[in-house]
Amino acid sequence: MESRPLHVLIAGGGLSGLAVAQGLVRHGHTVEVFERDRDLNRKQGYYLHMNAFGGEALRSVLPADLFALYQATSRVTYDRQESIVLHDHFGELSSQPHLGPPNRGEVPHTGVHRRTLRQILSARLGDALRVGAAVTGYTEDADGVTVTLADGSTSRGDVLVGADGIRSAVRAQRLPEVPVIPTGVRGIGVYGRVPLTPELREIVPTALMDGVVIAVDRAGSRMLVGVFDPRQPVHEAPREIAPDVTLDPVGPYMMVSCSVAPGTEVPPSAEWTAETPALLRESMGRAVAGWHPAAAEIVRRMDLESIFMIPFGYLIPAETWAPSRVTLVGDAAHAMLPTIGMGANLALRDAEHLVGQLARAGRGEAGLVAAIGAYEQDMREVAYPFHAMTLDHDKNFGGGALAKASDAG
Template sequence: MNDDRPLHVLIAGGGLAGLATAQGLLRSGHTVEVFERDVDLDRKQGYYLHFNAIGGEALRRVLPDDLFELYLETSRESYDRPESIVLDNQFNELSSRPHMGPPNTGPRAHTGVHRRTLRQVLSGRLGDRLHVGAPVVSYDQDADGVTVTLADGRTARGDVLVGADGIRSAVRGQLFPDVPVVATGIKGIGVYGRTPLTPELDELMPDILNQGVLMAVDRKGSRLLIATFRPRRAADEAAAEIAPDVHLDPESGYVMISCSVTPGTVVPPTREWTAETPGLMQESMLAAVEGWHPAAQALVAGMDPDSIFMIPFGFIEPKESWEPSRVTIVGDAAHGMLPTLGMGANLSLNDAALLVEQLDRVARGEAQLIEAIGGYEQQMRETAYPILRMTLDHDKNFGGGGLAKASQEPATS
């Protein structure tokens, strides 16, 4: 093939990495089709996402200027301490550790986003290039391109296939059938929900709870993950002014929490949840924080029951190297990891920017296609794999040992 031309790229998965890749490619003059398994973009995958300069600056590299501005304006307000902080159950500080990544300064530092808002920003202007309810189940590649087969039997043809279809990626499963997904829990977190910010809750919350994503612990093994989201501007209002053709749902401030349940409480897999399950989880969480700071009890008591769900954590065993081809992987499909460093979304967006930059070299005639894809994959492995391995020692990653300190302190009467 003549590599000196724009590419037609097929993207399996409409999560953050897939949509960011699509935006970057369109910005550079390529054509794309995105195939997303869900019928909409509203599946519960979490709420607040911590961002640092790795993810935030990756967005600057792939988004049109107005959509990047929209991301910044709908992200959370800046905070004073760019650190991971561990508290005791009365919200006294135990330890802290600087966030990972390069310097993150300026009048609007990268802080964090509401996942659905960012996904709507990233899907802006994709139009009929985004196919929902259309998962990629397999592919065939040859010397001239890649053909994907969708779940309903339809096919599509392109120059490149990007697997952005999550930790249990069908694309990675075919590309690397020997790479396992390791299912694992993280003690004390896994059931998530959100509590609306109200004046009454604000009165109870000490200011430290506004300093990013924090973990509070007690000496009995209970944990409470806290992430307060106060957007710089209301999402729908910002969109109306900055990018009127992009729809963003209204979003008010909230606190995302994940709390321990009491010993013996069974957290069923998502497919087994009933209408009563969220309430049972909330009751167990309330019992787990009995005697904690009043704000902790209010946060759990105020959770919206409809927002409560569980995340089945896992990670992939990284494959050290492989021969590049027309099929590549980004995001969780490439390096699904535990969330304890808050780096998954940041690295996924960085993947998108790295891949777009390499494919742009092909369009400019500076590199052959397979060479460029191999260059991206090497950059991705060098950046993401060390962090993936760090997340596996997750109990040491909440604020530089605060959990160990809390568990070792003698109880006082």
């Protein structure tokens, strides 16, 4: 088999789609990334816990300076690489080591601001990243794949990668039998940010500063906290590492998701008014009124403009399928609940392994469809067991105390 450069079409400019693009460009291939949003500003979350799956995938797909920029803008190293459950006065109930492979090295993977990572992953892609261009369908033949965009235009390539999220248009055509299951996650769903000021640092117990923790009371209320405290000021980090990259300023913050008080209805995002964030923040305050005093203070300081709701859902992924020139990564393949911190990490791992297989095919070491099939088999073997774990989150996060608290509540 001859070696030749591939032209790969990527539906979706999220983390996994951009990681595929970076990795392929690094191997000498060309890409087109089609992102339906007109910019990269849509609220999708704030702090992302990173483990060795995701962090080492970034090491593989990114140029060395962009990987160094990811490390510099990650949060400082925490003392315990564990998921931790606290009670409502922030004493520890249970803990367990973070899931995934060992996370060692001089600069362990900790956590990042999602938008910052997306800006790093989109760096230097130039015109290959096409915003406001949604893939609506495709046709495949023996020689390639042609995608159709929402405006009626088309583009052709050797491979199509569906990285377009849980409601993927590519998956809907490729695996139409895969259902999306909308669901809620108890006590989690409304998110916001709290500036991590010196004053707040003085009153917040150290137990809340070690990665992502969940506190719970006997009435069923919960508070999830993830602290973002970068190793270097985010907007200054590129100056010495990658001067051609621009990152938006992001100060230290606490990402918070908190239960609302019983009887409070959280409307769908489309029905929010200007008053909704304040009403929800007030309800969160009532939910934690009897907790450690820091809980009420954290809620009180939540930035109203940062508050939004994530409508959770997951896939029941297909057991297997015959490979073709069309494949899937990340949420398009195995969207899972975010409750054990593995979704983004596994999506990046997907990207790394798909890039590796497509690079093999480009070098003539494997047939293209066979290489894609090898990626898909590996993805199913690694990602699916974690997907199953997310369906019993209370048992699998932090050593089981959440399950006991749920039974008590």
